Amino acid sequence: xxxxxxxxxxxxxxxxxxxxxxxxxxxxxxxxxxxxxxxxxxxxxxxxxxxxxxxxxxxxxxxxxxxxxxxxxxxxxxxxxxxxxxxxxxxxxxxxxxxxxxxxxxxxxxxxxxxxxxxxxxxxxxxxxxxxxxxxxxxxxxxxxxxxxxxxxxxxxxxxxxxxxxxxxxxxxxxxx
Amino acid sequence: xxxxxxxxxxxxxxxxxxxxxxxxxxxxxxxxxxxxxxxxxxxxxxxxxxxxxxxxxxxxxxxxxxxxxxxxxxxxxxxxxxxxxxxxxxxxxxxxxxxxxxxxxxxxxxxxxxxxxxxxxxxxxxxxxxxxxxxxxxxxxxxxxxxxxxxxxxxxxxxxxxxxxxxxxxxxxxxxxxxxxxxxxxxxxxxxxxxxxxxxxxxxxxxxxxxxxxxxxxxxxxxxxxxxxxxxxxxxxxxxxxxxxxxxxxxxxxxxxxxxxxxxxxxxxxxxxxxxxxxxxxxxxxxxxxxxxxxxxxxxxxxxxxxxxxxxxxxxxxxxxxxxxxxxxxxxxxxxxxxxxxxxxxxxxxxxxxxxxxxxxxxxxxxxxxxxxxxxxxxxxxxxxxxxxxxxxxxxxxxxxxxxxxxxxxxxxxxxxxxxxxxxxxxxxxxxxxxxxxxxxxxxxxxxxxxxxxxxxxxxxxxxxxxxxxxxxxxxxxx
Numbered sequence: 256x257x258x259x260x261x262x263x264x265x266x267x268x269x270x271x272x273x274x275x276x277x278x279x280x281x282x283x284x285x286x287x288x289x290x291x292x293x294x295x296x297x298x299x300x301x302x303x304x305x306x307x308x309x310x311x312x313x314x315x316x317x318x319x320x321x322x323x324x325x326x327x328x329x330x331x332x333x334x335x336x337x338x339x340x341x342x343x344x345x346x347x348x349x350x351x352x353x354x355x356x357x358x359x360x361x362x363x364x365x366x367x368x369x370x371x372x373x374x375x376x377x378x379x380x381x382x383x384x385x386x387x388x389x390x391x392x393x394x395x396x397x398x399x400x401x402x403x404x405x406x407x408x409x410x411x412x413x414x415x416x417x418x419x420x421x422x423x424x425x426x427x428x429x430x431x432x
Numbered sequence: 433x434x435x436x437x438x439x440x441x442x443x444x445x446x447x448x449x450x451x452x453x454x455x456x457x458x459x460x461x462x463x464x465x466x467x468x469x470x471x472x473x474x475x476x477x478x479x480x481x482x483x484x485x486x487x488x489x490x491x492x493x494x495x496x497x498x499x500x501x502x503x504x505x506x507x508x509x510x511x512x513x514x515x516x517x518x519x520x521x522x523x524x525x526x527x528x529x530x531x532x533x534x535x536x537x538x539x540x541x542x543x544x545x546x547x548x549x550x551x552x553x554x555x556x557x558x559x560x561x562x563x564x565x566x567x568x569x570x571x572x573x574x575x576x577x578x579x580x581x582x583x584x585x586x587x588x589x590x591x592x593x594x595x596x597x598x599x600x601x602x603x604x605x606x607x608x609x610x611x612x613x614x615x616x617x618x619x620x621x622x623x624x625x626x627x628x629x630x631x632x633x634x635x636x637x638x639x640x641x642x643x644x645x646x647x648x649x650x651x652x653x654x655x656x657x658x659x660x661x662x663x664x665x666x667x668x669x670x671x672x673x674x675x676x677x678x679x680x681x682x683x684x685x686x687x688x689x690x691x692x693x694x695x696x697x698x699x700x701x702x703x704x705x706x707x708x709x710x711x712x713x714x715x716x717x718x719x720x721x722x723x724x725x726x727x728x729x730x731x732x733x734x735x736x737x738x739x740x741x742x743x744x745x746x747x748x749x750x751x752x753x754x755x756x757x758x759x760x761x762x763x764x765x766x767x768x769x770x771x772x773x774x775x776x777x778x779x780x781x782x783x784x785x786x787x788x789x790x791x792x793x794x795x796x797x798x799x800x801x802x803x804x805x806x807x808x809x810x811x812x813x814x815x816x817x818x819x820x821x822x823x824x825x826x827x828x829x830x831x832x833x834x835x836x837x838x839x840x841x842x843x844x845x846x847x848x849x850x851x852x853x854x855x856x857x858x859x860x861x862x863x864x865x866x867x868x869x870x871x872x873x874x875x876x877x878x879x880x881x882x883x884x885x886x887x888x889x890x891x892x893x894x895x896x897x898x899x900x901x902x903x904x905x906x907x908x909x910x911x
Contacts, residue, residue, distance in 0.1 A: 271902070273901075292666065294467075294890040296901060297899070303663060308670075362616040364679050
């Protein structure tokens with residue numbers, strides 16, 4: 256056995272079992288723990304006591320940046336850098352600049368959302384102790400896991416193991432760091 | 433009413449008073465399939481031996497695609513004059529085909545974004561393939577305007593890249609708006625599709641790893657980015673997915689609006705109308721659903737996906753086709769009405785000429801395919817007959833191609849001055865190029881169904897009754 260495991264992993268066969276166990280882990284005051292699920296389980300965020308994701312704020316910043324980029328690009332290129340009168344129309348107007356700025360708003364929002372989501376999640380991360388667990392493949396398929404990390408202040412190998420058993424966890428195993 | 437009994441305590445008081453009826457919910461995955469059945473079914477398509485029909489189709493598709501390659505090679509080597517454009521019709525099949533393919537793409541975004549926001553759970557079975565269809569359709573669409581610029585090696589002039597001429601693009605032009613709309617659309621569609629794929633790629637990574645196929649495990653693993661199904665990740669992922677759906681909805685509406693601005697902002701009778709943006713968007717969704725049906729019904733039959741693409745899904749798609757087809761029919765009528773009501777003789781002439789002029793044959797093909805064909809979907813017997821639905825979906829595709837042809841060519845062929853009137857026919861090079869794009873599209877789609885999961889496994893699992901943490905009372909569920 257490794258000197259200091261990464262944590263304990265417990266198996267749950269069904270979504271409701273996982274859900275109720277997650278509520279118990281949350282209520283027991285654990286902080287560094289996670290659920291591994293093959294699909295987003297409806298309501299599990301609440302059962303885990305997770306806060307609302309901060310991704311929307313990053314998206315908003317991206318959207319604002321996109322709109323400003325569009326408007327200022329069209330204003331600078333046509334109105335400042337190379338002034339060319341076309342059809343007697345003004346050199347710059349927010350009206351004709353709008354469609355392009357609108358599209359850039361969406362483009363920048365999309366990039367901000369995805370990059371923001373990946374950064375917040377710490378992805379890409381091609382190595383993680385959880386991925387070394389023998390049965391983790393089923394966590395992508397049809398099984399649910401709860402992982403409590405050893406770095407949690409309340410973590411105690413024996414007590415946490417008993418706690419997970421009581422919460423309904425099966426096949427509790429230590430994860431190699 | 434299992435739900436009402438269980439949740440009586442936390443239900444709003446008004447519910448007890450009005451006692452709502454328990455409406456049956458449509459079953460989205462039939463025969464009560466398990467999570468692992470879904471994984472096996474979808475991954476089995478990728479992991480199994482390449483079927484013979486796939487090779488036959490792939491080689492055939494490559495052959496058809498070579499027509500586009502031949503057509504474009506000849507165009508680039510010779511000049512844009514090899515297309516049948518001549519005064520007054522300087523814009524014909526290239527823009528017709530562009531709008532046709534872009535329109536087809538729109539159903540994919542509609543399914544993945546708008547139906548996601550409207551919480552239409554039936555989208556889950558078809559959204560992956562429909563999004564793939566969007567991307568491949570945009571690829572096909574992009575070929576035409578890029579090569580219509582003539583000297584294609586200058587196509588980068590479309591983008592505001594500093595260059596030695598120090599001239600910038602004319603941002604007053606709808607054609608420049610189109611550059612941004614279509615490139616944004618293509619990019620966001622790819623991003624949206626990829627984000628949806630991440631959890632499923634992780635499934636494939638682990639399966640190939642377990643099967644000992646390290647090369648494929650590595651490749652899928654690279655793109656899965658180390659996804660491990662963590663709920664802390666799912667929480668951010670779901671939020672990101674929702675935002676992408678939220679921004680794709682105005683995107684898809686704006687793209688075809690801007691495509692319609694290419695025409696509506698001009699002064700040509702028959703183009704210069706305010707009805708164009710909603711009419712083009714409805715037409716795009718109509719044609720896109722036609723194409724989704726054309727693609728998904730054979731896919732369902734070949735891979736035995738009847739439990740995942742159920743009759744309910746086909747019904748829904750037929751009904752959307754019916755609704756949007758009827759909107760398109762209304763728009764045709766409204767164009768005529770406004771042409772008459774405005775008392776503008778040029779506008780009036782443009783429309784009478786469409787229906788009874790030299791291009792009347794195209795107009796009536798359009799009307800019969802787009803207005804009459806979808807009306808069959810009122811009947812349940814028609815919707816239940818998969819073969820018939822497939823045939824009708826082909827008519828929708830044909831009709832929507834002719835719609836663009838009618839709008840673009842009839843208006844141009846009858847200019848303001850009768851002295852400049854003309855009649856446009858495509859050259860063989862144009863026919864080759866367009867015919868070949870079906871091959872390009874098929875090649876890409878065949879590669880997609882061979883190497884990527886055709887359905888989003890995680891999303892499918894999430895709509896099964898056993899995914900519900902409150903005890904699997906699926907039928908009476910109120911969430």
